Each structure stands twice: as C-alpha cells, then as structure tokens.
Amino acid sequence: MGATMSDRAETFARVAELIAPFNKKGATLGEDTTFAGDLEWDSLTVMDFVAAIEDEFDILITMNMQAEIDTVGQLVDAVETLKA
C-alpha cells in the first residue's frame, strides 16, 4: 500500500515550509536541492531542522539515517517511509 503521489506532494510541501525559516540564502527548493551544498547548512542548523521535522511528523530520524540523506527529495522519501 504505497503512499499516493498526492500524499508525497503534501509531505514535500510541508517539508518545504519547515525549511523556510532555515533557508537564509533563499535557495530554490527542488527534489535535488542539497542541505550541505545548496542550503549551506552546518551541523547545528541540521540538528534544529531535524528536530522540527521529527516533531511535525511525530517520527524519529536517527543520525544514522541522517547520514544517508543529502537532498530534500531523499528527506521527503524518508519521512514518507517513517510515518507509514
């Protein structure tokens, strides 16, 4: 029972909203936008942002999982999997 496209689009939109306050550079957000490269986030920003995502979706993204997530699209996929 995979998530429908509209579920995923909704998650993407919500993730984008949560990125906004941390998007100091005003980078355009797409599936391939990277946190370290395009958004230039340091580890402290990542910590604050991940905590916000976890609380929003009532999930846990372990540091082990975070290490595998480079792009916004990968994060949205991870959120979809974790809340399933």
Added chain:
Amino acid sequence: MSGDPKDLFSKFDPLIAERQALLDSGVRDPFSIVMDEVRSPTLALIQGRETILLGTYNYMGMTFDPDVVAAGKKALDDFGAGTTGSRVLNGTYQGHKEVEAALRDFYGTAHAIVFSTGYQANLGMISTLAAKGEYVIIDADSHASIYDGCFLGDAEIVRFRHNSVEDLDKRLGRLPPEPGKLVVLEGVYSMLGDIAPLKEMVAVAKKHHAMVLVDEAHGMGFFGKHGRGVFEEAGVEADVDFVVGTFSKSVGTVGGFCVSNHPSFEVLRLVCRPYVFTASLPPSVVATAATSIRKLMHAAPKRAHLWKNSRRLHQGLRELGYQLGTADAQSAIIAVILPDQDRAVRLWQALLEGGLYVNLARPPATPAGMYLLRCSLCAEHSDDQVGQILAIFEAAGKAVGVI
C-alpha cells in the same frame, strides 16, 4: 598510473587560510600556547611572563599536591616508566588495581574500570554497551568523545535538544519498546558551564526503561556530599547505571574511568575494544590518581573555596558588563560570550598580555556557533588572584572595547 597523487590535505585549505588570515592580523595563535614552566596549579611562565592560569580544569588543584607527587615518584622508582602493555595482558600492575579500588571507595560502587584517557572511557562504554539495533540517546551539545563513542559503535543514534527534558521524553516515546536503550547525559556541559536537570532527565529515562550513563568529567570533586558529581547532588545515584569520569580534571593527572553496580560489569574487560587494544596507564600516573582520589574524599574546605571563587568571578564579570554563558555560577566553568572571532581573539590576547590565560573556544566545539572565552576556576586560586583576574578582565575588556 602516473602524475601526482590527489592531495588529501586539500580539504583543509579553507581552515589553513582562515587561520593564516587570523595570524596575519597580528594576534598570537590561541591554539599553540606553550607553558615553559608550571609553578603551581594556578601559575605558569608563558613567553617569559608569569601568568595566572584560568583555563586548566585543574578544579581541585591536585597537580602539585605533595602526597600526590610523592606517590608518583615512588611508583616511578618501584615500577618503572611504563607498562608497555594492555590491561588484559601484561599491563595490569598492583597500582591499576589500587586506583580502581580508590574509585570504588570514592563512588561507593561495586565496580570500577580504568581507561587510558577520559575520551577512551566514553568511546569504550558507549560503543560497547549499545549494539546494532539498540539505541543511544544523546544531548545535542554532547562532548566530542560521546559523539565519537556513538560513531565507533553500531547502534542507532538519536539526539535531543540540549538539556530539554520534554524533548528527551518525546524522543524516547517514539522509539520501539523492545530494543535496549542507553541515555547519555553530562553533569556539567563544559562549553557554557551549565548543569543538566538530572533529576528530571533520569526519571524520564527510567520511565522509558532506558539505562543511563552520566559523564561527570567536570563535576567530580565538588558536587554532592561526597564530591561524586552532579548526579549525587541531584539525588539520582540509585537510578544512574554508569558514571564515566576522568583523571585529567579534578584528579589532576590523566586517565578515564567508569563505575557501576551492574553485576556483569567486569565482562567489559574482555569486550571493550578501547580498553583492550591500548597500553595501560604508566605506574606513576595510576599512583598519583589513587592518592588524589582518596584525598578528594576529604576535601570539603577546598570544595567550599572553589565554589566561592566561582561565584565571585561570575558576579564580578557580570558587574563589569560581560555576557556570560549562565545566569548564575552553576559550576566551576564561567564562559564569557563574545560576538565574533575577531573580538574573542583580541580579548583573549589582551588577557594573556595582562598575565591571564583562559581558553578560547570556537565552533564547531561550541553550541550555536558561539565564540567563548572559557574560564575554569581552581580551589587553589587565592582571593587575591581572583581579584587580579577581575582587574585584568576589566583592563583588557576596556582596551578591546567589549565592555
């Protein structure tokens, strides 16, 4: 294949350039200080100038205690310069057993294991206790040795917001109930000198059936009735499963340890890699540590003087107009917060030229990207010295224009 190899150092070029730019501005390198002579726990000769030491973590001033020094000399004579071996092979001498006995007596626990550094104690305990599929839950502001202990192990790592009981509770609540869980806390967080709300945090950890490890590196010696640490003062001794500590702060030498009442604790000597695969501490070091730990059991007047120093420095710096890491003196660390690297380094240098050494701390070691001048007090700082320290801070702060 031909041609030059890809230079693995090129990734450090930005840091090298940043450091060079800082040095080119005419300041001294804050990370290359040499103590040419050390005259006491609170005084050293740096570039020909007698300097008050206010950044050593030598909280209880045990480094020059005559009994401690004598014990080290005797062990050096009787047992030689080093063990040249692992604790599990030829590296356990009578002195290693004696320092573990001193720790058991100091903490009132059934077990104590000594590592070669405090860093290795955290590496060993965290990486060994939590295995693949289990969880380690850590504070976001944890010391590098806690993070590295996580990276050395195979467990899943979860972080919570610094000192937030609610955040810890929420994250533990989201974990599956079956796997083992280790919550790692620190009594004192060494960057800002703030203490953890251990009573509430340990209660939350127990509610979720997690084991608890508390690192008391910066709390041993002067918190709680027996000087065991913040966890003793918080009254949670019965619920803390493991206490990690170091000999390189209040004890006054080098080494790390963990104490516990867990009935299976001794198995760590066989399975804990940072314990097994390294040489044990030299005989002189374990002899000084054992003597110092036993003296720290009866150090109430020193503890009282340390707290007096800490409160006086905190109040004095606040009155001078400095922004500090905590609202009151919570520990023996007082952190002065500076707005940027330039002013932090210039104030650091002005203090040094005035005859005062403090630690400069910068990201990524600091939380929230802060630049700090970190002061750590010693029970051997005299009232006169604390007065001099405040006078130096006043003159330097005004000269640099930060107060």
